[in-house]
Amino acid sequence: MLTLIRNAAVYAPQFLGLRDVLFCEAKVLKIAPVIDLKHADLVTIIEANGRPLIPGLVDPLVHITGGGGEGGYHTRTPEMQLTDASLAGVTTLVAALGTDAISRSLNELVVKAKALTYEGLSVFCYTGSYEYPVKTLTGDITQDLVLLDNVIGVGEIAIADHRGSQLTAPELARVAAQSRVGGMLSGKGGIVFVHVGDGATGIQILHHIAQQSDIPLTQFYPTHMNRSQQLLEQGLEFARQGGVIDFTTSTNTQYLNEGEIAVVDAVHFAISQGINLSQISLSSDGNASLPVFNADGECIGIEMGKVSSLFEALVALINSGLPLEQVLPLVTSNAARVLKLKSKGGISETHDADFVLLTDNFNIDKVWSKGQLLVDEGNALKWGTFESQ
Template sequence: MNSLTLIRNIRVLSPEDKGTLDVLIAGDKVVAMDSHLTLESELVTEVDGSNKLLMPGLVDSLVHITGGGGEGGFHTRTPQMSLTDATRGGVTTVIGALGTDATTRTLPDLLAKARGLETEGLSVYCYTGSYQLPPRTITGNVTDDIVLIDKFIGIGEVAIADHRSSQPTARELMQIASDARVGGMLSGKAGIVSIHVGDSPSQLRLLHEVVEQSDLPASQFYPTHMNRNQSLLDAGIAWTRVGGRIDFTSSTNAQFIYEGEIPAAEAVAYCLQQGVDAAHLTISSDGNASLPVFDNQGRLVGLEVGQVESLYGAFCDAVKKYQAPLEKALATVTRSPAEILGLAHKGRVEIGCDADLIIADADSLAIDAVYAKGRLMVTKGQPCVKGTFE
């Protein structure tokens, strides 16, 4: 493998537009960016970036890397994520989480899967806990998990406004958020609380109660699935007005849309039109979660699986279908989640940042190449590195 890659004459979106530059990758870092770089060595691989865009690799803040689902019985447990499920769609950083099932899906298995995916080329972090409170942990408490286990950057996805949640009180949520916050402070991590928001009319009421009754800021909580319906989306916009950040889910199906779910791309465009700062907006895939399909009598007739690749599709739709500004739409899947999650070396094309990069066609946005920590993972739109069992 060549140790140096020089991408020439390419328009750089960091996600802000930096114009046309040459970009040098050495090892796993971006080490130089300039209008014209001169470097002659047999160790250099040159890539022509003419008529292409160079963008940060996507940061997916919620993926069920060990599989999800299971609410329809053991046979409805969804499969684990594979390496190319992410890289084909330009995703180079994922945050693994448990969901409803923290019995047959466990935190040790989550950590093992994270380390396996990282060996294969991705950057992977995790949340301790799951839907339920009191939280499942490895060390015995949330603070210790975040401080002592390198992969854990927060807790989640803790469920509220959902019949599958443990129906937490404000006091219970306050306590685990405080534990996560202290754990983050002591370890230099985000200590974020990822919140699964269901379709109950209570929406974000519990989060507002916690913020009003405690010293915790709204930014401590990171509610997802906020595009379930227009009412919840508007409640999310109100949450951003008090300093909160909100996340939309890109994996969906025709039934969800028919029942009122707003496509993530449309939700982003709508929020930007309402004046919400892109730094407060993100999209995640909810990859490998189950997407149930019911008949007209409410009987489960099938299951679809959330796709990590849908994240890049949502970004493209936001720009091309819903006319969201390119740089702001890109921020919602790169810099914004990286900043919320405390990953300063991710989500940007900057000197010193990780060389997680996407080369895409300037007009169609079709992916041509993907680099993860400087390693070429996708070329000519097809994976050139596959997972161990792919």
């Protein structure tokens, strides 16, 4: 069945003006000011009435199999479900392991990604976890990228964090080299997605590798860069040198009280420092644990990241006075570009039919993923296989 969205204010993510969008399944057939069809009875017509149509959001870090465990067995967070993403307008996401690569395995991650893809999303994976040596499925980073269709990089390997493996610059450089070659051979991003903790060294190791080896700074994609003012400023310097940094949208009151910079404030600060927003993305860290540690490094509390925080951050940025066209790439095209997800993060005849139709006050009305309507009038039309409706 053909679907025609008529008279939408299309943000692709750049503003195209009022347009009609015609698509069939995952394929966008035509975008034009007016599309006249002779056999309208064969077409599902959606009247947008001038409301914004944006690309489906791209989330470069979600723990789809859950995470956590820093406070013991009972603190393992649950798996993500289909509607956790779809109701939040997220149609493309990249899955990762974190601290726990013992009770959460790469086998489980890849299979869960395929399950969510079957249910309607587009889900990719990083091989590895916080740990070094990097755990892989085939026994080799390069082979994982070349032989496994939904594995697109390495992550989220941890630096500047007491939960990481305290790896050295030569060790991380070898990881990056293997991922780089795997990306080249497979046509994938081959990015090393880096978890940056609150350790004093920050991202110094990434600059050291770029200066002392043939690995460019752009091979690394560091996240949680709004963790503190000091780390934020390091991140902006990383961006000035051509790298792309990622801010985390899931947070809690204690994190903010301890110095984490709210995403809205971090983006405004980046703008004030002359940083091009094409060098910044946002991720939800959905279903990750948000552990709180005391001065002795003991876990004294835990909360969970939410995929929905990505769309909430977009709305907060708009409410802070920034234009939709300026901030939309932060949650769509920027991550897609870095990760080489060429059919994601935009609206064009070369992109998949991943759309979010907004209401006039920036709530979610409808969500299409690969042309399938998952959400209508803000309610789920499709649920995950084992979700309670």
